[in-house]
Structures are given as structure tokens and as C-alpha cells.
Amino acid sequence: MAGEREWRQAELRATRDLTPDIRLFEIAPAGEFVPPAPGSHINVAVQIGERPDVRSYSIVGPCADGLYRIAVKLLPLSRGGSAHMWRLKPGARLSVTTPGNHFPLALHRPDxxxxxxxxxxxxxxxxxxxxxxxxxxxxxxxxxxxxxxxxxxxxxxxxxxxxxxxxxxxxxxxxxxxxxxxxxxxxxxxxxxxxxxxxxxxxxxxxxxxxxxxxxxxxTFGNSGRFASETFTVRIPRLGLEIAVPPNRTMLDALEEAGVAMISDCRRGECGLCALRILDTDGIVDHRDVFFSEEEKAENAKLCTCVSRVAGGSITVDTPDRPAPW
Amino acid sequence: MMAGMRPFPLDAWYAAAWTHEIGRDLSARTICDKDVVLFRKLDGEVAALEDACWHRLLPLSLGRLEGDQVVCGYHGLVFNAAGRCTYMPAQKTINPSACVRSYPVVEKHRLVWIWPGDPALADPAKVPDFHWNDGTEWVGEGGTFYSLQCDYRLVIDNLMDLTHETYVHAGSIGDEAITSAPFEVTHTARTATVTRWMIDIEPPPFWAKQLGRPGHHVDRWQIIYFQAPSTIVGDVGVAVTGTGAPQGDRSQGVNGAFLAAITPERETSCHYFWNFVRTFRRDDEQLTRDIQRAHVNEGKGVYDQDHAVLEAQQKAIARHPRMPFYNLNIDAGALWARRLIDDMLVAEQGPAARHMEAAE
The missing domain is CATH 3.40.50.80 (Nucleotide-binding domain of ferredoxin-NADP reductase (FNR) module)
Known part of the structure; x- marks a missing residue:
């Protein structure tokens, strides 16, 4: 969502494993190098199965040598972005954006x-x-x-x-x-x-x-909750739908694919627009958003479908669909 | 939005004028980027023609009306109400291809509605339900901001989220109760509704005066009803707390409705037909005038305040062409409205018309 940024062709120069499941990627973008400020990220075009998608990764280090460095943790239960990145070999062609920043560091604070x-x-x-x-x-x-x-x-x-x-x-x-x-x-x-x-x-x-x-x-990065991601079932009585959400898909994606009309914006648990009302659940709602307060999360009245999940059960929700008045 | 894509559907009825504005002279309007000339025929029906002579494109609105025909003010070509040329100067015959486009027109709810798209699809039954404006059950006199310098969707955003009243209209209809009350958004395939109830609150000044029950707390409602692509009716009012308004009994209250028919003029300008109607003190003509003046009064009315905000916002958008809008929880009603508009755009122009933020 932010700012002036452009897509650039890029080359993966090198990779290095920092830990058993965190890999550093050095990426050389074509064109004029836009230096990243602390807190910046770049977006990387990835392929998730058949679908092209986009992932955001924080930039690591000052990158004074004209290479963007990102570190990607291989997540077996992620939506597939990390697996795509880990399959890449040096020399691979990439599409990346110039840096954006949702997390800027303020200067000259006392501490x-x-x-x-x-x-x-x-x-x-x-x-x-x-x-x-x-x-x-x-x-x-x-x-x-x-x-x-x-x-x-x-x-x-x-x-x-x-x-x-x-x-x-x-x-x-x-x-x-x-x-x-x-x-x-x-x-x-x-x-x-x-x-x-x-x-x-x-x-x-x-x-x-x-x-x-x-x-x-x-x-935030909306794929971490208190519980491991697992498949859960969403029931929508109003629409007569029962939808399975696999571990590597968000509930919002699964609902949209099933044809449920949704509105959304940030898709990472910040804006609250994709929230639906919870009618019932026999599992634990794993709220992974930063939109609802802790008190609201404890009430379990609504959940942000872009990031939150259900552990150990299913959930019944309502959508804003209503029959036409004529 | 891709280049060449229109941000407004054409296959829809749009308000072009108040019925009283169209008479035996030629009225020019730009509707959805189309220049149109409107006039009332001798039988009382309204006709709408393309406002450019077939010959040299001079606006026909600069000519004159003769009977039910328009005479071009340049070389005297004459077009009938269906847009066909009936006279050409200095020749005995008429070029058979000479005509200007005519637009389907319907008069309903005290407005003249025009269909700028495919005339074959212009079903009068699809005119938005705007019966609140009929001047019968609900009374009020509104007006029009012609050529308001903003994208018509900014007006929709404005009306679908009334938390702005707290900041733009403080001291009249805005107060903190609006921003703290929860709201619900529902939708159908062509409509979206935002419902907000503020229970047991101090009424804001405008409503305290209309209710005339000093010392009482009220339940206040705002039920905003959007019909795609650009008509909004806001059912608003207050009733004495505890008298059953949320359950449907509004007898101890006062009920009004703000009405908006918003017509794209060009991509970043629109005509905003507005009214504020009421069911209380319907015979009080002074009150009708007072309410009208409370909305538009040489820059001091509540809609004048919106007018200033909307035009400043459009200028800021032009100044920051690549900056996105951020959306908040309060924008849910506006987002549903925009989604329903986008569905119409996709139906007309294909999937590329769906409003896309930067791919992220």
C-alpha cells in the first residue's frame, strides 16, 4: 500500500544460510539503486503453485554496496512464499520493488x-x-x-x-x-x-x-499466531457454504475463492476491513491481527479473516450479504 | 485504473437536472463526459440530445428552441427531439446520415434522469428509488452543486462514513457519540447499507432544536442506504431514549433523510443533487427554508463545509498522483459502495476495470 515504488528486474547474486532455516539472499536490482532506510522492505514477485503472488521482506543491513539483502525463514506451514524463495539458485531472475517503509526509524530520540x-x-x-x-x-x-x-x-x-x-x-x-x-x-x-x-x-x-x-x-507479519496453522472449516449458514481453509491459505483467500464477496485492504491484520462476525466456534480463535484490542479478541465477537485462524476445530461466521429488497 | 478506463458506469440512470430547471429553453449539462442539451417539448416531455451540431460541432445549446426542434446557432441546421436533422441550409435535400445522438430520459422523483450508455438497456424501472424526494410524504427543498470539482466517488465516501460529521460539522450535527458508536454494514448485489445507533446520548444542537424536548437524552440513528452506482439516502433522526425507536417506534422522535444523487460530470468533477427532507412539521415553510439554508448558505452551511473538504481532497489527490488511499474500519460502507460500482464497471468494460491498488 505505500508510497512511490517501482518494479525492477533483478538478479539473485548469492545466498547464505544464517541458521538451519533462515537464508540470506543478495539481490542486485537493475536500474538506479534506491538506498533503503532502516525499517524498509522490498516486495518480491513469487510463484505459489500456479499463482503469481507478492511477498514483502524486510531489508537487512545498510546495503551500501548496491545489493538488497533479505533474510527468509523457511516455513513449512507458510502460504508458500518462503518455499518459493528457498528453491531459487544464484543467477535466478527476480522482480522486486524499490524499497517501501511501513516501519521507519525516528532519528535523534533520547533513547x-x-x-x-x-x-x-x-x-x-x-x-x-x-x-x-x-x-x-x-x-x-x-x-x-x-x-x-x-x-x-x-x-x-x-x-x-x-x-x-x-x-x-x-x-x-x-x-x-x-x-x-x-x-x-x-x-x-x-x-x-x-x-x-x-x-x-x-x-x-x-x-x-x-x-x-x-x-x-x-x-506485523501476519503468519504467526499462538498456535500452529492447521486446516479448519468455516461455515456460513447465510450462504449455505462450508469451506476448508488449508494451512497454507488465509481464510480470506479461501472465502474469496469460494465466491464469498469480501472487502479488504491491507491483508495483514491492520485495517480491520475484512473482519467477519463469529457466530460459533468449537476451536480456539487464533487472533493474529493488530486491529482488535486484547479485550475485543477475548470477546471473540469478530475475527480478521486475512490473518486469523482457528486451532483445533471449526468456526461459524456471518457475512454482510443480504437478499435484494426487490 | 488502466488508461482509457472510465471510473463511472454508463449504463445507469443519472440525475441531470431538477424538473423545474428544464423548460422551454436549452440547458447544457456534461454527464459522464458527454455534453448534453436538455429541453422540454410542447407536450411536457423532456428531450436530451448530444450537445454538438453534426456539422461543425458547435454546441446546440448555443442555438435556440423552435417548437420541439433545436436550431443550431451557427448555420441553422435543425434537429428534432429524436436528434434527426430536419433542415439544412442552401440545399433541397437532407443528408440522410445527419443526426445527433439522443439520450433516454425519465422524469421521476422531481428529477430528470438521463441514461448515457446503451439506449437499448435503458429500463425506466431501473431509476433509483428516490421517493423520499417526491415532495409528498417527506418534504424539503434541496439544490445542486453543479460541477463540484471532485471525483463523484469522493462524495460517496463522504456520505457513507458520517464520522466526518464530528470533525467537519462540529457544532451542528457532529459530536463524539458518532465516532464512538459501533456500526454495521450490509449489502446486496446493488445496494449497501450502513446502520449506526447511538443510544442514550445528549442530542447534538441541530437535533436538540428539532426535537424540542430539552433535558431528554435521545437515541440517534443514521441508516445510510446506497444504490449503485451513485444514489444515497440517509435515514437520520433522534427519539427520546427509552421510547422504542431502535425497535421501530419513532413516534417520540423526529425523522429526516438526506438525499444525494451524484452524477459524474467528468473524471474529477460531478453534479451533486441534494436534499434534506423530513416528516415532522411538514407545513412549516419557514423551517423548510431554514433547513435549506443550514445546508447551503454562501459557504456557511454544512454542505458548504463538505464542498470545501471534497474539492481540497481532489486537489491533494492530483498533487500526489501515486499516493494510495489508506482504508480504515470506518470506510467499510464506502468500500462496499466502491465494490458495487466496480462490479458494474467490470460488467461494462471487462475485468481490467476493477479498481486496483498497487499490486502488493
């Missing part, structure tokens, strides 16, 4: 707290390097499953020293957001990228700290 979970490190890593170069006051909290999964940890340790705190969930480690926020200087900002659970925790902790809402910056 910064950066928080990353898993592959959410990609924009945060770039921000950390930029802030370190500026000599800004900052800390980085970085949570992963195991030390093996901690992409960029060595590079970050070298630059940040003890300003980097790592936590590994396999060892029971947790990021101490509350105390890190408490020690943030007045006027300091928090930047978070990671799975929805981490975002929700950051939002709650930030709010509880009494800090101004605009000081919390975050970026």
Missing part, C-alpha cells in the same frame, strides 16, 4: 529499545546497526527458540556488546520487557518486530508503563 522475536530480527538488526553508527543510546532484546536460531547474533554482539540481551525460549528464557521499558529514558521509543504474542505483550507492557502510545512502533 531506543529494540525488541525482536525470531525472524522479526531482520528490520531490528538494520535499525540496531544504524543507531550504533549514530552513537544513539539503545538496547536490543532478542528472543529465539535456541542459540542456533539466533540469526545475526554474533554480528550484533560485536557491535552492541552488552547492550544486546538474548533469551532462548527452549531454555525457558524470557525477554524482560517491563524492566527494559522502565529503564528507557523519557521520550525514548520502543520498536518491536516479531510474532503476535510478543507484539501483544509489548503493547500491554508499554500501555501499563503509562508511556505515550505513539512511542511504541511495531511491524
Amino acid at each position: 531506543y529499545l529494540l525488541v525482536a522475536g525470531g525472524i522479526g530480527i531482520t528490520p531490528i538488526y538494520t535499525m540496531a546497526l544504524a543507531l550504533a553508527r549514530e552513537g544513539a543510546r539503545m538496547r536490543l532484546l532478542y528472543g529465539c527458540r535456541t542459540p542456533r536460531d539466533a540469526a545475526f547474533a554474533e554480528e550484533l554482539r560485536a557491535v552492541l556488546g552488552d547492550r544486546l540481551s538474548l533469551a532462548f525460549s527452549q531454555d525457558g528464557g524470557r525477554l524482560d520487557l517491563a524492566s527494559a521499558i522502565a529503564s528507557l529514558a523519557p521520550g525514548g521509543e520502543l520498536y518491536v518486530c516479531g510474532p503476535i504474542g510478543l507484539l501483544e505483550e509489548a503493547k500491554r507492557t508499554w500501555r501499563d508503563s503509562g508511556r505515550p502510545v505513539d512511542g511504541l512502533r511495531f511491524e
Whole structure:
């Protein structure tokens, strides 16, 4: 959705595995190089089965050498974008956009707290390097499953020293957001990228700290929930439909393919336009959006169909369709 | 939108004038990028012709009406109400191909409606339901913003989301209750409806005055009904809280309706036919005039406020041609309206006509 950007032909120059399931891609775009600001992403045209589609990936590092670097985590249950990327070999032709930015880093703040979970490190890593170069006051909290999964940890340790705190969930480690926020200087900002659970925790902790809402910056990627993605069934009594949503498809995509008229805009859990009313569920609604508040999510009255899913059961929803008045 | 694609369907009835505006003279309008001349025939029916002489394209509206025929003001060619040439100067015969296009016209609901598309499809039964404007059950006198300098869809956006009242019309009909009340959007294949109820609120100044029940809280409703491609009726009002308005009993309230028939003029301009009608104090002509003036009054009325916002918005869009719109939850009604318009565009122009944001 954002800004002035153009599609460019590009070549995949090289790949390098950062962890067992995170691969770095170096991409040389044709034409004039548009340098990325921290927090930027590029869009990459991908092929999902028979369908062309587009994926957004955060740019990694300053890219001063005229190559865009992105890091892609291979997700067996993703919608297929990561699998496509992982099949690419150096020399492959790509279509990419010039950078866009939904997650810009504000300059000259008195203090910064950066928080990353898993592959959410990609924009945060770039921000950390930029802030370190500026000599800004900052800390980085970085949570992963195991030390093996901690992409960029060595590079970050070298630059940040003890300003980097790592936590590994396999060892029971947790990021101490509350105390890190408490020690943030007045006027300091928090930047978070990671799975929805981490975002929700950051939002709650930030709010509880009494800090101004605009000081919390975050970026979402709508494919991470509290539960693994699995097939679930959507029932729409009004339309007499029963639709299966496979793990690698969104509910919104599945509904649209089944001919259900929907409106949507961001398709990543931010705008709330694709939300439908929940009539019933025998599973757990895995809310993966940032549109509804925690209280609204607990009520389970509606869900954002572009990202949210159901774990361990089916769901019955209503659509805004009504019979014609004449 | 791809180049060459129209943002408005042609196969639809569009308001071209109030019935009282079309008489025994020639009235020019541009409707969906088509220049049209309108006049009333001796039998009282309205005719609409292409406003360009077959010969040298001078607007026929610069000529004169003679009986039921239009005489071109340049070389005197004469066209009848069906658009056929009946006289050519300095020759005994008439070139058989000489004619200008005539457009299907219907007069209904105190408006003249014109069909700019395929005349074979012009079914009078498809004129939008605008009966609120008939001047019978509901009364009110409206007007027209001719050549409002914005895409007709910006007016639709404006009316399908009344949270703007809180900011554009603070002090008259706007207040915080609108932005905090939930709303529901429903749709059919050709209509979309936004329903918002504000229960047990302080009435905003305009409605407090109309209701005349000081000290009472009210239930306020806004039920906005869109008919594709560009007609909107907003059923609005307030009733004393607890008297059953949400359940259907509006007897302890006052009920109005804002009416909008929005006609594309060109891609970024439109004619906005508006009215505000009511079912209370229907014989009070002073109130009719007051309400009209509250809407349009030399820049001070509520629609004047919208007028300024809409034209400034269109200018900003032109200044930022590649900037997208972001859509919020409050835009759900407008998005359904635009989706129904897009469905009509696809039916006329093929799939490429569907309004696409940047592929992302």
C-alpha cells in the first residue's frame, strides 16, 4: 500500500544460510539503486503453485554496496512464499520493488529499545546497526527458540556488546520487557518486530508503563499466531457454504475463492476491513491481527479473516450479504 | 485504473437536472463526459440530445428552441427531439446520415434522469428509488452543486462514513457519540447499507432544536442506504431514549433523510443533487427554508463545509498522483459502495476495470 515504488528486474547474486532455516539472499536490482532506510522492505514477485503472488521482506543491513539483502525463514506451514524463495539458485531472475517503509526509524530520540522475536530480527538488526553508527543510546532484546536460531547474533554482539540481551525460549528464557521499558529514558521509543504474542505483550507492557502510545512502533507479519496453522472449516449458514481453509491459505483467500464477496485492504491484520462476525466456534480463535484490542479478541465477537485462524476445530461466521429488497 | 478506463458506469440512470430547471429553453449539462442539451417539448416531455451540431460541432445549446426542434446557432441546421436533422441550409435535400445522438430520459422523483450508455438497456424501472424526494410524504427543498470539482466517488465516501460529521460539522450535527458508536454494514448485489445507533446520548444542537424536548437524552440513528452506482439516502433522526425507536417506534422522535444523487460530470468533477427532507412539521415553510439554508448558505452551511473538504481532497489527490488511499474500519460502507460500482464497471468494460491498488 505505500508510497512511490517501482518494479525492477533483478538478479539473485548469492545466498547464505544464517541458521538451519533462515537464508540470506543478495539481490542486485537493475536500474538506479534506491538506498533503503532502516525499517524498509522490498516486495518480491513469487510463484505459489500456479499463482503469481507478492511477498514483502524486510531489508537487512545498510546495503551500501548496491545489493538488497533479505533474510527468509523457511516455513513449512507458510502460504508458500518462503518455499518459493528457498528453491531459487544464484543467477535466478527476480522482480522486486524499490524499497517501501511501513516501519521507519525516528532519528535523534533520547533513547531506543529494540525488541525482536525470531525472524522479526531482520528490520531490528538494520535499525540496531544504524543507531550504533549514530552513537544513539539503545538496547536490543532478542528472543529465539535456541542459540542456533539466533540469526545475526554474533554480528550484533560485536557491535552492541552488552547492550544486546538474548533469551532462548527452549531454555525457558524470557525477554524482560517491563524492566527494559522502565529503564528507557523519557521520550525514548520502543520498536518491536516479531510474532503476535510478543507484539501483544509489548503493547500491554508499554500501555501499563503509562508511556505515550505513539512511542511504541511495531511491524506485523501476519503468519504467526499462538498456535500452529492447521486446516479448519468455516461455515456460513447465510450462504449455505462450508469451506476448508488449508494451512497454507488465509481464510480470506479461501472465502474469496469460494465466491464469498469480501472487502479488504491491507491483508495483514491492520485495517480491520475484512473482519467477519463469529457466530460459533468449537476451536480456539487464533487472533493474529493488530486491529482488535486484547479485550475485543477475548470477546471473540469478530475475527480478521486475512490473518486469523482457528486451532483445533471449526468456526461459524456471518457475512454482510443480504437478499435484494426487490 | 488502466488508461482509457472510465471510473463511472454508463449504463445507469443519472440525475441531470431538477424538473423545474428544464423548460422551454436549452440547458447544457456534461454527464459522464458527454455534453448534453436538455429541453422540454410542447407536450411536457423532456428531450436530451448530444450537445454538438453534426456539422461543425458547435454546441446546440448555443442555438435556440423552435417548437420541439433545436436550431443550431451557427448555420441553422435543425434537429428534432429524436436528434434527426430536419433542415439544412442552401440545399433541397437532407443528408440522410445527419443526426445527433439522443439520450433516454425519465422524469421521476422531481428529477430528470438521463441514461448515457446503451439506449437499448435503458429500463425506466431501473431509476433509483428516490421517493423520499417526491415532495409528498417527506418534504424539503434541496439544490445542486453543479460541477463540484471532485471525483463523484469522493462524495460517496463522504456520505457513507458520517464520522466526518464530528470533525467537519462540529457544532451542528457532529459530536463524539458518532465516532464512538459501533456500526454495521450490509449489502446486496446493488445496494449497501450502513446502520449506526447511538443510544442514550445528549442530542447534538441541530437535533436538540428539532426535537424540542430539552433535558431528554435521545437515541440517534443514521441508516445510510446506497444504490449503485451513485444514489444515497440517509435515514437520520433522534427519539427520546427509552421510547422504542431502535425497535421501530419513532413516534417520540423526529425523522429526516438526506438525499444525494451524484452524477459524474467528468473524471474529477460531478453534479451533486441534494436534499434534506423530513416528516415532522411538514407545513412549516419557514423551517423548510431554514433547513435549506443550514445546508447551503454562501459557504456557511454544512454542505458548504463538505464542498470545501471534497474539492481540497481532489486537489491533494492530483498533487500526489501515486499516493494510495489508506482504508480504515470506518470506510467499510464506502468500500462496499466502491465494490458495487466496480462490479458494474467490470460488467461494462471487462475485468481490467476493477479498481486496483498497487499490486502488493
